[in-house]
Amino acid sequence: MQRVQILDAAGIGKTLARMAAQIVERSSNERLIYLIGVQTRGVPLARRLAKLIAAATGVEPPVGALDITLYRDDVGPWRAAHQQPVLRSTDLPERVDDRVVVLVDDVLYTGRTVRAALDTLMDYGRPKAIRLAVLVDRGHRELPIAADFVGRQIPSSRSDDVQVRLAECDGEEGVWVEKEVEG
Amino acid sequence: MSRLLIKHARVIDPSQRLDEGLDVLAVDGRIARLAERIEERGAEVIDAAGLVATPGFIDVHTHLREPGFEYKETIASGAAAALAGGFTAVCCMPNTSPVNDTAAVTEFIRKRAEEAGAARVYPIGAVSKGLAGEELAEMGEMVRAGAVAVSDDGQPVRHAYLLRRALEYSLLFGIPVVDHCEDPTLSAGGVMHEGAVSTRLGLRGIPAAAEEVMVARDVTLAGLTGARLHIAHLSTRQSLEWVRRAKNQGLSVSCEVTPHHLALTDAAVSESSYDTNFKMNPPLRSADHVAALLEGVLDGTVDCLATDHAPHHADEKALEFDLAPFGVVGLETAVPVTYDLLVRQHKLPLARFVALWSTNPARLFSLPGGTLKVGSVADLTLLDTEARLPVNPDRFVSRSRNTPFAGRRLRGWPVATILAGKVVWRRERR
Amino acid sequence: MSVAPAPRLRGKDLLGIDPLTAPEIQLILDTADEMAKIAERPIKKVPALRGKTVVNLFLEPSTRTRFSFEMAEKRLSADSLSFSSSGTSVEKGETLLDTARNLEAMQPDFIVIRHRYAGSPHRLAKVLRSSVINAGDGAHEHPTQALLDAMTIRRRLGRLEGLVVAIVGDLEHSRVVRSNVLLLQRMGATVRVAGPPSLVPAQMEAMGCEVHHRMEDAIAGADVVMMLRIQLERQGRMNFPTVREYYDFFALTPERLRLAKRGCLVMHPGPMNRGVEIDSRVADGPQSVILEQVTNGVAVRMAVLYLLAGGNGEPTAD
Numbered sequence: 001m002q003r004v005q006i007l008d009a010a011g012i013g014k015t016l017a018r019m020a021a022q023i024v025e026r027s028s029n030e031r032l033i034y035l036i037g038v039q040t041r042g043v044p045l046a047r048r049l050a051k052l053i054a055a056a057t058g059v060e061p062p063v064g065a066l067d068i069t070l071y072r073d074d075v076g077p078w079r080a081a082h083q084q085p086v087l088r089s090t091d092l093p094e095r096v097d098d099r100v101v102v103l104v105d106d107v108l109y110t111g112r113t114v115r116a117a118l119d120t121l122m123d124y125g126r127p128k129a130i131r132l133a134v135l136v137d138r139g140h141r142e143l144p145i146a147a148d149f150v151g152r153q154i155p156s157s158r159s160d161d162v163q164v165r166l167a168e169c170d171g172e173e174g175v176w177v178e179k180e181v182e183g
Numbered sequence: 184m185s186r187l188l189i190k191h192a193r194v195i196d197p198s199q200r201l202d203e204g205l206d207v208l209a210v211d212g213r214i215a216r217l218a219e220r221i222e223e224r225g226a227e228v229i230d231a232a233g234l235v236a237t238p239g240f241i242d243v244h245t246h247l248r249e250p251g252f253e254y255k256e257t258i259a260s261g262a263a264a265a266l267a268g269g270f271t272a273v274c275c276m277p278n279t280s281p282v283n284d285t286a287a288v289t290e291f292i293r294k295r296a297e298e299a300g301a302a303r304v305y306p307i308g309a310v311s312k313g314l315a316g317e318e319l320a321e322m323g324e325m326v327r328a329g330a331v332a333v334s335d336d337g338q339p340v341r342h343a344y345l346l347r348r349a350l351e352y353s354l355l356f357g358i359p360v361v362d363h364c365e366d367p368t369l370s371a372g373g374v375m376h377e378g379a380v381s382t383r384l385g386l387r388g389i390p391a392a393a394e395e396v397m398v399a400r401d402v403t404l405a406g407l408t409g410a411r412l413h414i415a416h417l418s419t420r421q422s423l424e425w426v427r428r429a430k431n432q433g434l435s436v437s438c439e440v441t442p443h444h445l446a447l448t449d450a451a452v453s454e455s456s457y458d459t460n461f462k463m464n465p466p467l468r469s470a471d472h473v474a475a476l477l478e479g480v481l482d483g484t485v486d487c488l489a490t491d492h493a494p495h496h497a498d499e500k501a502l503e504f505d506l507a508p509f510g511v512v513g514l515e516t517a518v519p520v521t522y523d524l525l526v527r528q529h530k531l532p533l534a535r536f537v538a539l540w541s542t543n544p545a546r547l548f549s550l551p552g553g554t555l556k557v558g559s560v561a562d563l564t565l566l567d568t569e570a571r572l573p574v575n576p577d578r579f580v581s582r583s584r585n586t587p588f589a590g591r592r593l594r595g596w597p598v599a600t601i602l603a604g605k606v607v608w609r610r611e612r613r
Numbered sequence: 614m615s616v617a618p619a620p621r622l623r624g625k626d627l628l629g630i631d632p633l634t635a636p637e638i639q640l641i642l643d644t645a646d647e648m649a650k651i652a653e654r655p656i657k658k659v660p661a662l663r664g665k666t667v668v669n670l671f672l673e674p675s676t677r678t679r680f681s682f683e684m685a686e687k688r689l690s691a692d693s694l695s696f697s698s699s700g701t702s703v704e705k706g707e708t709l710l711d712t713a714r715n716l717e718a719m720q721p722d723f724i725v726i727r728h729r730y731a732g733s734p735h736r737l738a739k740v741l742r743s744s745v746i747n748a749g750d751g752a753h754e755h756p757t758q759a760l761l762d763a764m765t766i767r768r769r770l771g772r773l774e775g776l777v778v779a780i781v782g783d784l785e786h787s788r789v790v791r792s793n794v795l796l797l798q799r800m801g802a803t804v805r806v807a808g809p810p811s812l813v814p815a816q817m818e819a820m821g822c823e824v825h826h827r828m829e830d831a832i833a834g835a836d837v838v839m840m841l842r843i844q845l846e847r848q849g850r851m852n853f854p855t856v857r858e859y860y861d862f863f864a865l866t867p868e869r870l871r872l873a874k875r876g877c878l879v880m881h882p883g884p885m886n887r888g889v890e891i892d893s894r895v896a897d898g899p900q901s902v903i904l905e906q907v908t909n910g911v912a913v914r915m916a917v918l919y920l921l922a923g924g925n926g927e928p929t930a931d
């Protein structure tokens with residue numbers, strides 16, 4: 001296995017700053033923005049983006065946490081033999097109705113997590129719009145899903161392990177790709 | 184003239200204090216000679232090298248279910264199962280349908296047993312008519328027809344005055360009265376031993392006291408009447424104490440203990456997750472009682488072992504623990520279970536083991552057999568004390584398979600059973 | 614993204630508290646806390662058990678437990694079918710095993726069973742492939758009741774460890790007390806049970822609790838008091854002379870409640886016999902969490918179903 005670092009802590013910081021600026025630029029009314037992080041690493045990312053947006057606009061958007069475990073498509077009837085994944089917390093401090101929800105996640109890959117997040121969110125109410133912000137897009141979509149705000153495109157092969165590590169939950173900070181090495 | 188010669192066996196006969204390598208010659212169904220090297224032309228020869236030869240084992244407590252419950256067992260299948268278990272004779276209890284409370288039914292049982300041509304069957308007649316516990320049945324007529332004892336087993340003799348009358352009356356015929364000691368008002372609704380396990384499992388318990396109050400009562404009446412009392416399937420510490428005391432006082436009180444009460448505790452119900460093959464009456468007791476029973480066997484307070492062989496159909500035992508009938512089969516597991524436990528683990532002398540299964544039962548119930556004295560009937564059991572084999576209920580000769588010992592690997596299996604000088608059963612080579 | 618091995622329930626069934634370890638109990642309670650939030654949402658449903666079938670086999674009458682399971686099943690989007698003891702094949706003399714085998718032929722994923730005979734769920738679990746959940750077997754166990762009781766205590770008092778819990782009533786016939794004693798002491802609480810001596814099962818202390826005959830001794834300084842329902846007559850046998858005598862010695866009255874710690878929780882598995890084992894002033898008073906127990910029951914049952922629907926293996930990629 002070969003582990004290559006794509007972004008360091010400073011790199012993540014700059015990337016998030018750029019994404020925050022893009023989110024602000026695209027919104028017509030900052031007060032509608034509602035950042036909702038997908039458990040687990042999407043949550044600290046959403047919090048950081050909220051702070052960055054506050055610095056830029058003077059308005060700090062609310063931050064929520066969404067656990068999508070109960071809506072995953074790899075559980076339930078189609079799961080062959082699986083761990084029942086651990087349920088994490090869903091905490092939405094405000095209602096989603098009529099807000100512009102920005103879903104935040106660390107890595108966009110097949111798109112199935114986002115599909116589950118959309119279904120979860122729909123059961124909570126009717127947002128005005130839902131946008132998607134991801135720190136890393138590594139390709140290989142299996143569903144017609146695209147991110148509105150992308151930190152970094154990292155082309156990868158399926159056997160690669162794309163690792164996002166954040167200080168809040170992992171103790172270290174950075175983005176790495178672990179590749180399988182031939183021979 | 185039929186002749187059977189058993190060579191090279193270790194012959195154990197407590198009635199003659201015998202324990203040595205001997206040849207045994209049986210002629211026309213009786214023991215003719217015991218000596219170190221016998222040659223006899225024209226005799227059928229069995230090479231019993233490495234085996235133990237004993238007087239045929241006798242089980243004084245079985246339920247053969249016929250007449251009335253042939254779907255569980257018949258006299259023929261039960262007597263055949265007895266042979267396969269190393270028993271040359273059994274006594275069968277009267278809780279059939281109709282109850283064995285008359286000479287006619289006693290006679291029927293004897294006839295069926297003769298037709299079957301398997302182990303000898305000695306009927307035990309009922310104490311009370313219909314087992315109703317109210318009026319004495321015709322003890323004398325039944326004895327004339329072949330009954331060797333009386334009992335209301337399945338249940339106790341409920342009224343003390345009736346037990347008194349039965350004990351007194353039995354003196355006329357010289358037979359023991361066998362009592363199943365249980366106070367039904369204390370045991371009512373219970374399905375296992377009352378203790379920490381029954382509490383944890385949420386099952387209603389049968390307290391040891393339910394047996395002990397009746398043993399105390401019965402022993403007192405034995406003292407009052409001077410008659411012979413035999414306590415069936417004794418299972419608790421205090422019950423044993425009462426029997427010890429009675430013996431110390433010189434009363435004619437004897438008792439039997441079953442293999443399952445020695446080999447298992449009430450924990451088995453929990454460990455097996457409510458398996459009804461661990462449901463019997465008296466129930467499996469807690470470790471303290473089992474320890475007391477083992478002491479009683481080792482110190483001689485326990486006179487004999489008996490199976491309380493109680494066949495039940497698989498459908499009946501497949502019910503919920505509360506609903507399933509009490510009882511387990513025992514004829515085909517009793518000898519290896521008790522050999523393994525008593526002789527191998529607890530170092531009981533082999534001669535004592537033989538006494539518990541043969542000498543004493545014959546003596547207590549005045550049965551032919553139990554001895555290899557010259558002239559006595561040539562009933563023998565040959566045992567293999569070495570081969571370790573598993574209990575396989577699928578191969579049982581009995582019609583029923585409700586055993587708590589399935590899969591247990593044991594030593595002390597019978598390899599041949601000899602009745603009146605003929606080999607009537609042999610273990611197949613596998 | 615690799616995932617650390619998640620805690621899970623061993624085995625395919627929930628037959629009792631006895632086989633559960635403390636971490637497994639913790640997992641169920643943590644999951645139940647999350648499930649409780651679903652009741653707060655506008656759409657009180659998640660698709661987690663979509664396409665799964667649950668058969669509720671209630672062979673002993675019960676409305677509230679059955680309702681609670683049905684609601685839990687529906688909230689997880691499972692298909693729920695209920696059989697109760699009246700008017701079914703069971704009464705035509707069909708054995709439990711045959712009933713269950715017939716049901717299994719229709720391939721339910723779960724069978725929730727309540728039965729008057731202890732050990733019945735165990736029988737089914739051995740023979741059927743479905744996951745079996747014990748909703749109460751005779752006097753043996755009622756695991757989801759103990760779990761919802763624990764959830765209620767945890768949410769109100771913040772923990773289970775170190776608490777003193779008193780359970781009072783007909784201990785002999787109560788599966789609720791057995792499951793609760795096992796769970797609470799496994800999670801580090803001290804349990805004191807009290808009941809009339811004639812209704813205390815043999816060697817109850819061996820289950821891990823203190824046994825008292827005087828209710829006052831059990832309640833003194835307790836953090837939680839759980840009252841059990843008393844039936845004066847069972848199967849034709851009188852367990853206790855009269856209602857009045859029971860009330861005088863074993864009812865939770867406001868006076869007796871004062872012996873407990875301030876803020877002591879008052880609990881009851883229901884249905885209550887007002888004026889027999891519990892005074893209405895206490896049942897309806899500020900310390901009573903009896904209705905919360907009912908709410909939490911749905912969450913706990915959702916958690917159990919969800920966790921048992923799991924198996925072994927790796928989750929797929931995001």
